[in-house]
Amino acid sequence: MATSTTKALAGEEPPGPSRVRDGKETSRRRGAWLHRLDVKGAPYAFVAPFFVVFAAFSFYPLIYTSWISLHDVELATLDVMEWVAFDNYVDLWGDSRFWNALWNTVTIGIISTVPQLLMALGMAHLLNYRMRASLFFRVASLVPYATSVGAAALVFTMIYERDFGMINWALGTVGIDPVNWEADKWPAQVAISTIVIWRWTGYNALLYLAAMQAIPAERYEAASLDGASRWQQFTHVTVPGIRSTIVFTIVLSTIGATQLFGEPLIFGQGPNGVTGGANNQYQTLGLLLYEEGWKNYQMGRSATIAWAMFILLVLAFVTQRLIKRLRSRTS
Incomplete structure (x- = not known):
């Protein structure tokens, strides 16, 4: 009783039902958001490592190989490339x-x-x-x-x-x-x-x-x-x-x-x-x-x-x- 009177005299408003309700609503929304994130995001998180490995060891070499095929490049000097466009494909067709x-x-x-x-x-x-x-x-x-x-x-x-x-x-x-x-x-x-x-x-x-x-x-x-x-x-x-x-x-x-x-x-x-x-x-x-x-x-x-x-x-x-x-x- 004395505590309530002291808070009233100090100008502080005691927590009412509306403030408690707002806190529960915020907690409920946060829980619902986490649930949606778990349901919708978990599958992508599980398959993401595969696509990362695929991109690093399959997709990137595939693109890089296509780029090299358009150049005249030797094994000893991979950093020196001469653009030849589709000449390699034309030569291969006639080989x-x-x-x-x-x-x-x-x-x-x-x-x-x-x-x-x-x-x-x-x-x-x-x-x-x-x-x-x-x-x-x-x-x-x-x-x-x-x-x-x-x-x-x-x-x-x-x-x-x-x-x-x-x-x-x-x-x-x-x-x-x-x-x-x-x-x-x-x-x-x-x-x-x-x-x-x-x-x-x-x-x-x-x-x-x-x-x-x-x-x-x-x-x-x-x-x-x-x-x-x-x-x-x-x-x-x-x-x-x-x-x-x-x-x-x-x-x-x-x-x-x-x-x-x-x-x-x-x-x-x-x-x-x-x-x-x-x-x-x-x-x-x-x-x-x-x-x-x-x-x-x-x-x-x-x-x-x-x-x-x-x-x-x-x-x-x-x-x-x-x-x-x-x-x-x-x-």
């Missing part, structure tokens, strides 16, 4: 080595991708059945993928060696003359393709297996009641059910074939690895890029090849989308 490397990339890609995906599809179909030691086989199928490119390429190089390789020994037992797997064009490309097939078949098989296990069992039961055989169930139920995964693996394999580098480099065993053999018989776009940049020191031409590879992938993707759209319209 027979580029078209040879592009054709080698396409042929090796086809030879390695088609058998690889077919074998992966068959392996996944077998692993989808209930069988003993299924977990062991699934883990074992990932061993080639976990093996380094260098180790796999070295082993296959010894297997395909002309004088004491296992493949030529097996051919000799049935009366076939030894094959020079490195010097001849098509044998070399087949040998390199087997390395790619061995490394990636198990990985793609597990992708197909995961997609197969997501197909409802009712579809197989309905097909069985309709009298469909196992093969008909596979072609009319399994394959359509994993179509999106098949498209994904085709795209992934196409990108991998375009970037093929380690397998042919090690298969060449020395200087011939960079040039793709004495006659460039298995030189891919990746090897040509490396040769121009780190052997001939022409970073401008090397960057031009890199952008040509990127443009080819974009054109392939656009063509695939256009074909898909035309098919949907006609159907």
Whole structure:
């Protein structure tokens, strides 16, 4: 009572209900603002590190490479650039080595991708059945993928060696003359393709297996009641059910074939690895890029090849989308 009287005599106004209400309203608004910030801003905060790393290690090199491709610049003097506009692209268009490397990339890609995906599809179909030691086989199928490119390429190089390789020994037992797997064009490309097939078949098989296990069992039961055989169930139920995964693996394999580098480099065993053999018989776009940049020191031409590879992938993707759209319209 005395305290209230003292505050009144001093001219101070005691805290009333309105002031307490204003304080609660301010606190409530602050809490609502923090809640909106948490709900709307948290997702951006979580994905921001990825975009920062992507900008630093992917987007910036992409832009910088495009800038270098418009200049004449050597590896030893990167700070000295001469503007040549699109001359590097014009020269690349008329370079027979580029078209040879592009054709080698396409042929090796086809030879390695088609058998690889077919074998992966068959392996996944077998692993989808209930069988003993299924977990062991699934883990074992990932061993080639976990093996380094260098180790796999070295082993296959010894297997395909002309004088004491296992493949030529097996051919000799049935009366076939030894094959020079490195010097001849098509044998070399087949040998390199087997390395790619061995490394990636198990990985793609597990992708197909995961997609197969997501197909409802009712579809197989309905097909069985309709009298469909196992093969008909596979072609009319399994394959359509994993179509999106098949498209994904085709795209992934196409990108991998375009970037093929380690397998042919090690298969060449020395200087011939960079040039793709004495006659460039298995030189891919990746090897040509490396040769121009780190052997001939022409970073401008090397960057031009890199952008040509990127443009080819974009054109392939656009063509695939256009074909898909035309098919949907006609159907």
